[in-house]
Amino acid sequence: MRAVVQRVRRAEVRVTGHAIGRIGPGLLVLVGIAKEDTPETGKGLAEKIVRLRIFDDQQGRMNLDVREAGGAVLAVSEFTLYGDCRKGRRPSYAGAARPDDALPLYLAFVESLKALGVKVETGEFRAMMEVELVNDGPVTLLLDSDRTF
DSSP states (O other): OEEEEEEEEEEEEEETTEEEEEESSEEEEEEEOBTTOOHHHHHHHHHHHHHOOOEEOTTSOEEEOTTTTTOEEEEEEOGGGGOBOSSSSSOBOTTBOOHHHHHHHHHHHHHHHHHTTOEEEEOOTTSOOEEEEEEEEEEEEEEEHHHHO
16 A cells, blocks of 8 residues: 655545545545555554654644644545556556455555544545645655555
C-alpha cells in the first residue's frame, strides 16, 4: 500500500457536487492498494499513520499524533498512486490491485484506522471525486508499505 498523508486544517471530498466526507483538523490520507497487499498490510499502514507525531505540541514542536491532537482522518482510495511513469507518457497501473480485490482491502484499512480510536471519514470507492483541502504547514508525507514498516 501507498499513502500520501497530508496534515490539514480541513478537508472535504465531494461526489457529483455533494459532500460525502468532511473533517476539520487532522489528516487527509490518499491510499493506493497494490496487487500483493493484504489486510495485514493495511493494518500496519494504519498504525503507522495514526502514530505519526506530526502535530504541534504546546511548544510548537511536531510531537503529537492525530489522536493526541484531537484530529480526524479523511481516507480516500486512489489507485493512481500506483501509476508507473517510467516508460512513455501514459502511466501504467499494472501494479494496482483490481477494484474487486482493492475494495475489501480499502475497507479493512478504514476499519483499522477506526479501531485505533480515530474518527474516520471516507470518499466513495471508484467514484470520480473532488477533494478539497487546506494543507497545514504544509506537512505532506509519502508512505509505502514496502519501505515504511
